[in-house]
Amino acid sequence: MVNRMVADWQLSALQWCSTPDPADNLARLRTLLGTLPQHSQHLVVLPECALIFGGPEGWQQRFSEPLGQGPLQAELAALARQFQLYLLLGSFPTQSADPSRFAASSLLFAPDGRLLADYQKLHLFDVEVADRTGSYRESDSTQAGEKVVLADCGGLKLGLSICYDVRFPAMMQQLAALGMQVLAVPSAFTRVTGAAHWHALLKARAIETQCFVVAPNQTGVHANGRETYGHSLILDPYGRVLADAGTEPGLISARIDLKLLTEVRQAMPLQQHNRFNCELIP
Numbered sequence: 001m002v003n004r005m006v007a008d009w010q011l012s013a014l015q016w017c018s019t020p021d022p023a024d025n026l027a028r029l030r031t032l033l034g035t036l037p038q039h040s041q042h043l044v045v046l047p048e049c050a051l052i053f054g055g056p057e058g059w060q061q062r063f064s065e066p067l068g069q070g071p072l073q074a075e076l077a078a079l080a081r082q083f084q085l086y087l088l089l090g091s092f093p094t095q096s097a098d099p100s101r102f103a104a105s106s107l108l109f110a111p112d113g114r115l116l117a118d119y120q121k122l123h124l125f126d127v128e129v130a131d132r133t134g135s136y137r138e139s140d141s142t143q144a145g146e147k148v149v150l151a152d153c154g155g156l157k158l159g160l161s162i163c164y165d166v167r168f169p170a171m172m173q174q175l176a177a178l179g180m181q182v183l184a185v186p187s188a189f190t191r192v193t194g195a196a197h198w199h200a201l202l203k204a205r206a207i208e209t210q211c212f213v214v215a216p217n218q219t220g221v222h223a224n225g226r227e228t229y230g231h232s233l234i235l236d237p238y239g240r241v242l243a244d245a246g247t248e249p250g251l252i253s254a255r256i257d258l259k260l261l262t263e264v265r266q267a268m269p270l271q272q273h274n275r276f277n278c279e280l281i282p
């Protein structure tokens, strides 16, 4: 039996139109955090590139920091402490082995400010899209990660992924096989591909993994003309929408009961029935 207190969590996803200026985005973040409902076990997830987005080429690299060090990561740790919550910074540029490229790192801070987990984006968005940007070449600036990360978020088993990763179900299957309960998909999904695929992809991942999904997205027109789709989502393990943020900046929250996972998985034991369980990446 799952202890009631441990099973009861609050998930929140923050959505706004990030600018290239970290100070500007931090101010927005602080205001939004101040309006959140209170909960003793609260995970707040920020979109991909929440602190720095839409700058000219090479802009993010200027703000990159060594993993776990530097002033911007310290600001995030301080906010997690101040508001007493688990804070997942969707992605942040951390220094990689290649000095010309950064790693797109998801960083999970605990309510005491400790960096609990980090994940480097595995799938890079080198894609043609029929929008005003046209061609996306994420690998020009970003070094891809090498491993799947299931974080222990105060007892909650949290699968870390970023944006384009959501299109690779084998990754989410690995996280599910490792014991994932909640999948985080912080994103900067484009308006065009978002309108086509966002809800369908996230619902499919929730249904297939039988997990809750929290997916904050960027929204609006950014300084470099890039357009993002909004519609930050929180889903339950049936794929039902618990909250959809629409296209305006703001936040969504949902209370979740992890006992629902047991119920869903007992009724339909997908993990046990799966004939394609693959070799796990350790």
Ligand SMILES: O=C(O)CNC(=O)[C@H](CS)NC(=O)CCC(=O)C(=O)O
Pocket (backbone or CB within 6 Å): 048, 049, 053, 054, 124, 125, 136, 137, 138, 162, 163, 164, 167, 188, 189, 190, 193, 194
């Ligand atoms: O490069 C940056 O500045 C920040 N990174 C992003 O915005 C990334 C890579 S360009 N965006 C995505 O992965 C969108 C995926 C997407 O929209 C889809 O899969 O359809």
